[in-house]
Amino acid sequence: MCGAVQYYPYGTLGNLLYVFIDRANVLYNNRTTATSHKAQERFLKQSSSREGHNQRPKLVDGLGNFEPRDLQPREGPGENGKPHFLRQEQQNDADQSESQYGMNIACSDEISLDRSILDTRLEECKHWDYPTDLPSTSVIIVFHNEGWSVLLRTVHSVINRTPSYILKEVLLVDDFSDKENLKSGQLEKYIERFNGKVRLIRNTQREGLIRTRSKGAKEAKGEVIVFLDAHCEVNINWLPPLLAPIYRNHKTMTVPVIDGIDHKSWEVRPVYGDDRHFRGIFEWGMLYKENEVPMKELQTRKYNSEPYKSPTHAGGLFAINREYFLEIGAYDPGLLVWGGENFELSFKIWQCGGSIEWVPCSKVGHVYRSFMPYNFGKLANKKKGPLITINYKRVIETWFDEKYKEYFYTREPLARFLDMGDISEQIALKERLNCKNFQWYMENVAYDVFDKYPELPPNIHYGELRSGAVNKCLDTLGHGPPALMAISHCHGFGNNQLIRLNAKGQLGVGERCIEADAQGIKLAFCRLGTVDGPWLYDENTHVLLHRVHKKCMALHPQTSHLSLMPCDVNNTYQQWYFKQISVK
Ligand code: LR7
Ligand code: MN
Missing domain, CATH: 3.90.550.10 (Spore Coat Polysaccharide Biosynthesis Protein SpsA; Chain A)
Known part of the structure; x- marks a missing residue:
């Protein structure tokens, strides 16, 4: 569709x-x-x-x-x-x-x-x-x-x-x-x-x-x-x-x-x-x-x-x-x-x-330009962290109800720790104008959002996903889907290395999903209207099981290629660790 x-x-x-x-x-x-x-x-x-x-x-x-x-x-x-x-x-x-x-x-x-x-x-x-x-x-x-x-x-x-x-x-x-x-x-x-x-x-x-x-x-x-x-x-x-x-x-x-x-x-x-x-x-x-x-x-x-x-x-x-x-x-x-x-x-x-x-x-x-040709100037330096996400945070903290704020923080987990400044005047304005809540807006105006982007289940884990064998992290390398996932030096900034695993088995980066096929572990468009996925993380053995293929995410020791292999919990090349990222 x-x-x-x-x-x-x-x-x-x-x-x-x-x-x-x-x-x-x-x-x-x-x-x-x-x-x-x-x-x-x-x-x-x-x-x-x-x-x-x-x-x-x-x-x-x-x-x-x-x-x-x-x-x-x-x-x-x-x-x-x-x-x-x-x-x-x-x-x-x-x-x-x-x-x-x-x-x-x-x-x-x-x-x-x-x-x-x-x-x-x-x-x-x-x-x-x-x-x-x-x-x-x-x-x-x-x-x-x-x-x-x-x-x-x-x-x-x-x-x-x-x-x-x-x-x-x-x-x-x-x-x-x-x-x-x-x-x-x-x-x-x-x-x-x-x-x-x-x-x-x-x-x-x-x-x-x-x-x-x-x-x-x-x-x-x-x-x-x-x-x-x-x-x-x-x-x-x-x-x-x-x-x-x-x-x-x-x-x-x-x-x-x-x-x-x-x-x-x-x-x-x-x-x-x-x-x-x-x-x-x-x-x-x-x-x-x-x-x-x-x-x-x-x-x-x-x-x-x-x-x-x-x-x-x-x-x-x-x-x-x-x-x-x-x-x-x-x-x-x-x-x-x-x-x-x-x-x-x-x-x-x-x-x-x-x-x-x-x-x-x-x-x-x-x-529509090929890229943004200007930087954000001195204003950007006044803020710690990514300015656009801080803007979003101000907006959702002002206009969303609690339940909906959680969806934003599930999708953008680091945003919770960003300093958005003072929004008391915005809240006061909302009260003064006697504005309706976000639930009303979702039900009466933006009802088609849910059809494509349903409520997000909470994250079980988020952060960098480090290999148990080498000191490297899963990374999109900035590629758009469809693309093979790779590993690279763990930089600690999140972005292309910020991986989320939700309660329904979806592994994601940004708004994209991580899936697997014969070619390897891939960055893909999430299926619209779904929030689940095939992954199961074993907290004890640290393997990531793909429940459909019944195999585990593995790193090739020589080529660094990522793919699904028959599960072997003792193989460090199949072990993965989520490491929290702190906002700098
Ligand atoms: O610091 C700045 N100061 C400015 O005056 C940065 C930009 N600008 C000017 C800039 O010269 C331009 O005239 O502001 C205008 C918009 O900036 P763009 O063209 O860089 O923005 P954009 O087209 O990339 O992005 C969209 O989103 C923006 C931020 O949320 C603004 O709302 C833009 O107006 C908006 N553009 C559109 O909606 C056009 C249709 C795009 C689509 C889909
Ligand atoms: Mn424009």
């Missing part, structure tokens, strides 16, 4: 963090009220074949001179979202920019900042009509050391494809970039051409994207704020569909459906096919996932292009009423730099009386 899994590895502070788009198809239940699509219908008139026909004159005015460029074919590199390839002799520039930015800036530099985009919307989207008095909007783009042409193409795309009467401003917030062209007056000079529509403010020290966004929200002048990463291109008529649900209910946050922009060729590609909808969920280690929207959730809608509810979102791209965002405390200011803020905001919104909708008619392209 599980389809292709696409993932984006990021090297962060020695940890490997995988941001997943997980395309398994799960059908499940929920209900929505009939009123939501009745309200929708007011905006959908089917007779005309022209886009936004009733209020069309206004939208045309808003799109200005640039509109024909998108609707009529243009010639040139990357036009219509097509891939652009550099010449052989430019390979050096391409490689250099990729290693600096995680994306091929040399390629981007050859593509027009006003390039036309591939219209990836559902056909139905061209027939929706939106109110003429949609709220004024600030588009906030925070950036740290982004490529010049990529950042500015984001700005141009917003200016070109947003009705100007809704667009209050594009607010650029520089998070203390140190690249010369971003630092000097060049950017100030460039944005003069937008006659005040584009504003630039700067941090005086590195704050990280989370605090920088909260700062942007305070500074913004629009009634609604929309956040975009600094490497995006918005699609045709992207904004009105995002605003309509907020117009109806100011506590609704909306999320566009994200297309991929290739970081080498700048090709625009939909991530999913037309006929399937996905929404944001998570597993218990708090890695972000996307899951096919449960059928019942979709059946309550009349049209395939209507918004649907989602438990969470990827983080970067969304619209929200500004005052509402500030009322619920913006982001927890104790969250540093990157990660977890998407969950914090989602749990807060849902548990405290708001909702999140994903909007199929609003499409925005985002460049």
